[in-house]
Amino acid sequence: xxxxxxxxxxxxxxxxxxxxxxxxxxxxxxxxxxxxxxxxxxxxxxxxxxxxxxxxxxxxxxxxxxxxxxxxxxxxxxxxxxxxxxxxxxxxxxxxxxxxxxxxxxxxxxxx
Amino acid sequence: xxxxxxxxxxxxxxxxxxxxxxxxxxxxxxxxxxxxxxxxxxxxxxxxxxxxxxxxxxxxxxxxxxxxxxxxxxxxxxxxxxxxxxxxxxxxxxxxxxxxxxxxxxxxxxxxxxxx
Numbered sequence: 001x002x003x004x005x006x007x008x009x010x011x012x013x014x015x016x017x018x019x020x021x022x023x024x025x026x027x028x029x030x031x032x033x034x035x036x037x038x039x040x041x042x043x044x045x046x047x048x049x050x051x052x053x054x055x056x057x058x059x060x061x062x063x064x065x066x067x068x069x070x071x072x073x074x075x076x077x078x079x080x081x082x083x084x085x086x087x088x089x090x091x092x093x094x095x096x097x098x099x100x101x102x103x104x105x106x107x108x109x110x111x112x
Numbered sequence: 113x114x115x116x117x118x119x120x121x122x123x124x125x126x127x128x129x130x131x132x133x134x135x136x137x138x139x140x141x142x143x144x145x146x147x148x149x150x151x152x153x154x155x156x157x158x159x160x161x162x163x164x165x166x167x168x169x170x171x172x173x174x175x176x177x178x179x180x181x182x183x184x185x186x187x188x189x190x191x192x193x194x195x196x197x198x199x200x201x202x203x204x205x206x207x208x209x210x211x212x213x214x215x216x217x218x219x220x221x222x223x224x225x226x227x228x
Contacts, residue, residue: 034217043116043202044219089155093217098145098206099168100217102155 002027006103021075021106023090028068032093035075037086080110116205116220124226130191133223137184137205144186149200198227
């Protein structure tokens with residue numbers, strides 16, 4: 001059974017700092033990995049999708065990497081802003097279907 | 113292009129009642145998945161529908177069921193509601209292939225269900 005862990009559970013940083021969120025998974029036989037952002041009481045916003053054959057994806061100030069062999073992914077946020085404050089979720093897509101297994105998330109607070 | 117829509121956004125029910133939630137996927141997406149989000153269990157997969165067929169199912173009791181219509185819209189039904197069913201129910205749509213490959217998943221705003 002796939003298990004996804006995110007570290008740290010919460011993170012508070014001053015505005016402008018670069019930061020890294022970590023995600024680890026137990027079964028390396030994944031189809032893809034997706035990073036999401038969730039604001040309080042809202043749905044999930046897709047940030048980046050990495051296919052299992054890829055090593056990284058970039059979108060603006062965000063960069064996500066994937067190392068299947070070690071079961072790890074990182075989300076790098078450059079020059080953080082208060083608007084980046086949210087919960088960030090990592091989700092692993094299994095090979096046999098669309099089922100996503102989610103981590104518990106990292107709650108990020110960027111202080112002005 | 114319109115995103116994933118879910119109705120209703122908020123719902124209050126009492127124990128023992130049943131409820132039906134609706135999800136309209138992004139135009140052209142044939143796969144619809146449902147997830148339950150609670151503070152204690154996080155996000156958990158309920159089931160996935162593709163071309164009106166359930167293709168994948170999570171570990172939830174039979175009280176949770178769903179269906180998909182020919183226009184890809186999906187409904188989720190929970191019968192005999194329990195207090196523990198209070199949660200945010202999220203629907204996701206994806207451009208999927210018959211072979212089983214999936215693209216990026218896009219989520220709707222969710223339906224907040226409260227069971228009293």
